[in-house]
Amino acid sequence: MSDLAPARLATISRMFSSSVIREMARRGKSPLFTRLVSESRLSTSISRSQRVSAVFDAAFSLLKREGCRDEYIYKTALTHNILLGKHSLNTASMLNEFRVGECKADIAILNGTSTVYEVKSERDSLVRLEKQIAAYSRVFAQVYVIGADNHADSVARLTPSDVGILRLNSRQQITTVREAADRPDWTSPVAIFECVRTDEARLILQRLGVPIPVVPNTKLSAALGELFIQLDARKTHDAMVQVLKKTRNLLPLSDLVAHLPRSLHSAALSVPLRRSDHARLVAAVNTPLETAMAWT
Amino acid sequence: MYHPYLRGKQYDLITVKEMAPLMATSGFRPIIEPVRETLTGLNKALDAVVAAHGQAIVIVNPHHGDLSGAGDSLTELLNGAYLELPSISAGILLKQETTLKEALECYENHKAHNPVFIHAGFGAPKSLAENLGEFTKNNRHVFLDNLSMKLYQKHFKGAFRVLVKDGFKRQKRNSDYPDLEPFSDLHATFSEEGMDGFGDFLIVGDEFSESGGPAYAVAIHLTFIDHEQDDMMFIYHFKSNQQATPKDPAGKFAEALAKMMAIVDAPGSKVLDTKAIKEFRALHEEGHYPGLGYVKKLSMNHHIETLADYFAHSA
Numbered sequence: 355m356s357d358l359a360p361a362r363l364a365t366i367s368r369m370f371s372s373s374v375i376r377e378m379a380r381r382g383k384s385p386l387f388t389r390l391v392s393e394s395r396l397s398t399s400i401s402r403s404q405r406v407s408a409v410f411d412a413a414f415s416l417l418k419r420e421g422c423r424d425e426y427i428y429k430t431a432l433t434h435n436i437l438l439g440k441h442s443l444n445t446a447s448m449l450n451e452f453r454v455g456e457c458k459a460d461i462a463i464l465n466g467t468s469t470v471y472e473v474k475s476e477r478d479s480l481v482r483l484e485k486q487i488a489a490y491s492r493v494f495a496q497v498y499v500i501g502a503d504n505h506a507d508s509v510a511r512l513t514p515s516d517v518g519i520l521r522l523n524s525r526q527q528i529t530t531v532r533e534a535a536d537r538p539d540w541t542s543p544v545a546i547f548e549c550v551r552t553d554e555a556r557l558i559l560q561r562l563g564v565p566i567p568v569v570p571n572t573k574l575s576a577a578l579g580e581l582f583i584q585l586d587a588r589k590t591h592d593a594m595v596q597v598l599k600k601t602r603n604l605l606p607l608s609d610l611v612a613h614l615p616r617s618l619h620s621a622a623l624s625v626p627l628r629r630s631d632h633a634r635l636v637a638a639v640n641t642p643l644e645t646a647m648a649w650t
Numbered sequence: 651m652y653h654p655y656l657r658g659k660q661y662d663l664i665t666v667k668e669m670a671p672l673m674a675t676s677g678f679r680p681i682i683e684p685v686r687e688t689l690t691g692l693n694k695a696l697d698a699v700v701a702a703h704g705q706a707i708v709i710v711n712p713h714h715g716d717l718s719g720a721g722d723s724l725t726e727l728l729n730g731a732y733l734e735l736p737s738i739s740a741g742i743l744l745k746q747e748t749t750l751k752e753a754l755e756c757y758e759n760h761k762a763h764n765p766v767f768i769h770a771g772f773g774a775p776k777s778l779a780e781n782l783g784e785f786t787k788n789n790r791h792v793f794l795d796n797l798s799m800k801l802y803q804k805h806f807k808g809a810f811r812v813l814v815k816d817g818f819k820r821q822k823r824n825s826d827y828p829d830l831e832p833f834s835d836l837h838a839t840f841s842e843e844g845m846d847g848f849g850d851f852l853i854v855g856d857e858f859s860e861s862g863g864p865a866y867a868v869a870i871h872l873t874f875i876d877h878e879q880d881d882m883m884f885i886y887h888f889k890s891n892q893q894a895t896p897k898d899p900a901g902k903f904a905e906a907l908a909k910m911m912a913i914v915d916a917p918g919s920k921v922l923d924t925k926a927i928k929e930f931r932a933l934h935e936e937g938h939y940p941g942l943g944y945v946k947k948l949s950m951n952h953h954i955e956t957l958a959d960y961f962a963h964s965a
Contacts, residue, residue: 453896552898570937572904575897 358422365394366413367424370618372625378638379631383649391647402644407615409643414617420503420524421476425460426620428473428500428522432461433620435528441465443605447598450624454549455489457482462494464595464602467536470494471520474501474509483512491517492545495538495591506531538591546594547582554597555582561593614639651677652837652957653707653792653812653849656950658684658692661943662854665950666695666706674704676958681741681768681792681814681849683709684724696732707766707792708732709741711756739764739790744772746797754781766790767806771797779805792849813840814849817883824869827887833873837957838881852950853885867893868902870910870930870945873953874921875960883956886913886921900939907934922959926952 358366368374369390377384391397391409400409418427429450437448446465451458462470470490474480483499490497498518499509509519510532518534547555555578556566562585567577582590604623611619613636627635638646654673656662666673666680673680680699684692692708699706708728732738740760744753744767753772757765767789769775775798782789791806795815803811817834821827840848853871868890875883888910890902911934914921921927926948933940 548895548897552900572900572937572939575901 358416362394363417363422363424365390366396366416367426369394369410369413370426370621372621375618375621375625375635376627379625379627379635382634382638383641383646384638385649388647388649397643397647400643402642402647404643405639406641406643406646407618407639409646410617410639411615418526423475423502423522424477425473425475427526428475429461429624430617430620431522431526431528432463432471432500433623434526434616437463437623438619443603443608443611447602447604448623449598449602452549454493455545457486457489459486459490459494464599466595467496467538468494468591468595468598469496469498469534471498471500474499474505476502476504478505480505480508480512483509487513487517489545491537491540492542493549493594495536495541496534498534500528539588541587541591543582543585543587543590544579546590547579550594550598551601552578554594554601555579557597557601558590558593561596562589610636651679651847651961652954653679653681653814653847654950654954655681655814655849655851656683657854658682658686658695659943660686660691661947662950663691663695665852665947665954667698668947669951669954670695670698670702670704672958673954674699674702676961678954678958679705679707679847681707681709681766683712683741683743685712689724693731696738700732700735700737703737705737705739707739707741707768707790709743709768710760711743713743713745713770733760733763736764739766741766741768741792743768744770744778746771746773748772750774750777750781753778757782766792768792768794769798769802770794775802775805810846811844812847812849813843813845814851816851818851818853818871818885824865824867824887824889825893827869827871827889829888830884830886833883833885835880835882837875837883837960852953854946854950865899865942866896868899868906868942870903870906871949872910872914872921873949873956875956876920878920881960881964886910888913899942903939903942903945904934904937922952922956924952924955924959926955 369387374384374387377386396409396412400412416422417424433448437446441463446463449459449462451460452462459470460473462468472483472486472490474483487497496518498520499513500520500522501509503521506519506521516535516537519531520528521531522528550558552575559566559578559581564581569577607623610632611622614622618639656666666682682692682695696706696708710724710728712724733740740763742753742756742760742765769791772778787808790810790812792812792814793803795813813836815834815836819831834850836848836850853873870888872886872888873883875881888906890905892898892902892905907930911931913919914927929948
């Protein structure tokens with residue numbers, strides 16, 4: 355098995371980017387996809403009568419080999435094994451690239467509690483890890499780092515013992531190196547307020563029985579922020595989980611996911627799409643490669 | 651005279667609808683490039699133009715958005731209702747990748763629709779002018795400034811020519827805008843450039859973006875004409891103080907609006923007290939945030955009202 359050149363790997367990774375998915379959903383075709391396929395020379399190994407979905411699957415198999423894996427491979431593993439495996443879209447929701455302070459959490463899953471997963475793939479550095487962990491533990495009860503084996507020792511050294519560590523094996527299975535502690539009482543209501551939307555902050559307060567002040571909408575966010583300062587951490591966290599499970603519910607996407615190849619499930623659950631665009635995305639993915647290679 | 655160029659997003663179309671009567675009496679003719687698959691907004695805007703006895707140009711082969719490359723379905727929709735009307739012209743967008751054959755085909759299809767050519771990087775002006783022959787002179791030609799040179803425009807001499815120049819200098823982030831900068835002088839100089847009309851992309855700029863995501867800073871863009879500086883048009887960019895997170899757009903809007911009202915209501919303010927400004931003032935007093943699209947619409951309305959006032963007084 356020869357190693358792929360980094361530039362080619364990056365090209366293949368981009369096939370799963372939100373730009374490609376969005377183009378396909380909006381226009382039923384993606385010139386960017388066509389360009390990436392020819393640049394990555396994937397088109398030479400796949401018959402032109404095959405569909406676009408086969409190219410995604412082929413690209414995914416290349417990326418999932420150890421040493422080549424990118425963030426998307428890890429996110430897919432979390433999506434399949436945890437969100438859709440251990441839980442389901444009926445019982446859990448997933449947040450993708452969720453902004454927490456100055457950081458963006460790769461994946462967070464909400465079921466009875468909240469769990470955030472920071473991905474450190476073969477291609478990532480650990481420079482920001484400590485800062486990220488500190489920010490995430492103010493919002494989520496459980497914090498995991500999932501990463502490549504070459505990071506394992508450093509991650510264990512850089513993180514406190516209540517932070518969990520996961521690894522992804524060559525068969526796309528997730529194994530636990532260290533369990534995370536469940537610490538909703540360590541979260542911060544102010545940090546939670548800072549990363550949810552104003553309508554969600556209002557729902558959290560309502561759940562906790564706090565009356566909502568009547569002010570013009572330009573003053574609402576500031577007024578709600580004042581109220582969060584006095585809240586109890588565990589109760590606020592639990593209310594946040596319940597609220598976000600509703601406001602960020604992914605169940606309406608289950609039909610879309612069912613019509614897409616496995617390699618695209620994580621992308622479909624992460625890129626916000628208009629409902630009316632779903633059918634177009636499915637059609638684009640089922641286009642024969644022959645046609646797709648002429649997309650402009 | 652003035653040809654505001656609008657990408658037909660929801661609020662651009664509402665601007666066309668609301669400004670239709672004023673644009674009709676001012677002799678302004680909007681150029682609309684439809685970008686949304688659902689055409690209800692476009693229909694409402696064109697209904698308003700027709701009801702006001704105004705005129706408009708609708709691009710039948712749009713380049714951006716849902717409808718790019720799907721001009722046929724759009725043509726079908728427009729053919730039935732609007733293009734038969736003499737006040738609604740078919741705009742033919744000539745991009746760099748447009749071939750002469752495509753251009754002429756589109757022209758043939760819309761010959762009866764008072765076609766207007768929108769020159770936007772097209773490569774064969776000479777052959778097009780030759781093929782159109784004498785008809786060239788009966789057509790309106792719109793030139794996007796950054797995409798067509800003087801030599802290019804020469805081929806269409808004798809026709810009604812309109813120069814569209816983007817006065818809006820888009821910045822990557824709202825926080826990057828200066829507080830005040832020049833916008834354009836084309837409204838005062840187009841005839842000296844040998845043009846019969848002019849246009850701009852209002853306060854949006856010639857850069858199409860689908861969404862952009864949440865902004866870290868809110869900016870309100872406001873144009874005014876400075877009569878003390880040879881009627882040059884300038885633009886204010888009022889920005890929020892909070893810029894660290896994408897949170898609380900409503901609170902940020904209030905901050906930017908407070909800065910704007912301080913300028914607008916200062917004695918000797920050069921900003922015209924338009925209907926849009928009156929609405930901004932009401933929002934300021936109520937502390938209400940109507941959404942970013944609505945704010946953009948008010949800025950666009952203000953821009954059109956400002957130009958309408960300028961021509962009403964300079965004639």
